[in-house]
Amino acid sequence: MTARFLTAAATGLALAITATAIAQDQDVTIEATDLGGGVYMLVGQGGNIGISAGPDGVLMIDDQFDRLSENILARVEEITGGQELKYVLNTHYHGDHTGGNEAMTAAGGTIVAHANVRVRLASGEEPRPDEALPVITHEDGMTFFWNDNEIQIHYVPNAHTDGDSMVFIPNLNIIHTGDTLFSGRYPYIDLDGGGTVDGYIANLANIVEMADADTQIIPGHGPLSTEADVRALHDVLVEAKAAVQALVDEGLSADEIVAADPLAEWNETWAWGFINGERMTRTIVTDLMSEKAHEAMDHSAADHDH
Ligand SMILES: [Zn+2]
Ligand SMILES: [Zn+2]
Known part of the structure; x- marks a missing residue:
C-alpha cells in the first residue's frame, strides 16, 4: 500500500511538472x-540533450518530451547538415529524457x-510501446567508438534511479551526467525508482574524480557546468544529509524533522520549484x-543465526 501511494505521488509530481512545462511555452526553441x-x-525543456555529430552520424543522449521531437530533429539536422540519426542513449527512464523515444525510433x-530502463519503460501504469523501448541494453557500461571518439557509457548504481548511465568522452574532456547532476539546485532523487542519497553523493565524488578544471559537464538539468559546480552540490548534500541524520538519531519523526527545517541555511541558494x-528534507529522511x-x-x- 505504501509503495502504491508513493508511486501515485511520484506520478502526480511528474504530471504536474509536465503540465507546467506545457503551460509555459508551446513553441519551444531548442x-x-x-x-x-x-x-x-x-x-529545450526537460533533460539537457547531448549529441555527437560527425562522419559516423549522430549519437544523441536523451530526447526530452515527445511534443518537442520535431523541433529537436530539425535543430539536429540544421547543426549537422543533415547527418543521419543512428543511436539514442537514454540516461534513465524518466519522461523528460525518454519522451521522444518513439519519434527518434x-x-x-x-x-x-x-x-x-527497458524494464521500467515497459512496465508501470502506462507502459511505453515497443518503439519507445531500448533495443540495446547494458548492465555495467559500454563504449561507442564513434566519430573518432571513445564515448564511454558508465553505469551509475542507485543514484538518481537504478538505471543511470553517465557519458564520458575522455579525448574531448566532456561529461554528460544525466540526472546524476542537477546543477546549482537540489537534485531530484527518485527513491521509488531505485535512487539513493548515498549513491547520489558517491557519484558526485566520482564525477569530481573523473573531471579536471577544464572538463565541460552537461548536467541533466541546469546550465553547462564545471567540476566546481559538481563539488558544490556534493558538499551541500553531504552537509544536508548530516544535518538530517542528527535529527533522525535523536529519534524525531519525519514530520518533526521537516518542521525543524534542518536545510534552512541552504534553501535560499539550492531550493527551486520542483525540489x-x-x-x-523528506527525500533524505x-x-x-x-x-x-x-x-x-x-x-x-x-541475532537469530546466533
Ligand atoms: Zn530530468
Ligand atoms: Zn530524472
Missing part, C-alpha cells in the same frame, strides 16, 4: 551550444540504455529511515 569535437549541448535511431527545502529499518532487520536476522 538552443544549441557547440562544445567542440562535434559535440553539442541542446536545451521513427527517425531511424536505435535506443540504447541500461537494462533497468523545495521540504521535498529535499525517507532514505535514512528505510536504511535504518533495513539495518535493524539485518541485525535481528544475524
Whole structure:
C-alpha cells in the first residue's frame, strides 16, 4: 500500500511538472551550444540533450518530451547538415529524457540504455510501446567508438534511479551526467525508482574524480557546468544529509524533522520549484529511515543465526 501511494505521488509530481512545462511555452526553441569535437549541448525543456555529430552520424543522449521531437530533429539536422540519426542513449527512464523515444525510433535511431530502463519503460501504469523501448541494453557500461571518439557509457548504481548511465568522452574532456547532476539546485532523487542519497553523493565524488578544471559537464538539468559546480552540490548534500541524520538519531519523526527545517541555511541558494527545502528534507529522511529499518532487520536476522 505504501509503495502504491508513493508511486501515485511520484506520478502526480511528474504530471504536474509536465503540465507546467506545457503551460509555459508551446513553441519551444531548442538552443544549441557547440562544445567542440562535434559535440553539442541542446536545451529545450526537460533533460539537457547531448549529441555527437560527425562522419559516423549522430549519437544523441536523451530526447526530452515527445511534443518537442520535431523541433529537436530539425535543430539536429540544421547543426549537422543533415547527418543521419543512428543511436539514442537514454540516461534513465524518466519522461523528460525518454519522451521522444518513439519519434527518434521513427527517425531511424536505435535506443540504447541500461537494462533497468527497458524494464521500467515497459512496465508501470502506462507502459511505453515497443518503439519507445531500448533495443540495446547494458548492465555495467559500454563504449561507442564513434566519430573518432571513445564515448564511454558508465553505469551509475542507485543514484538518481537504478538505471543511470553517465557519458564520458575522455579525448574531448566532456561529461554528460544525466540526472546524476542537477546543477546549482537540489537534485531530484527518485527513491521509488531505485535512487539513493548515498549513491547520489558517491557519484558526485566520482564525477569530481573523473573531471579536471577544464572538463565541460552537461548536467541533466541546469546550465553547462564545471567540476566546481559538481563539488558544490556534493558538499551541500553531504552537509544536508548530516544535518538530517542528527535529527533522525535523536529519534524525531519525519514530520518533526521537516518542521525543524534542518536545510534552512541552504534553501535560499539550492531550493527551486520542483525540489523545495521540504521535498529535499523528506527525500533524505525517507532514505535514512528505510536504511535504518533495513539495518535493524539485518541485525535481528544475524541475532537469530546466533
Ligand atoms: Zn530530468
Ligand atoms: Zn530524472
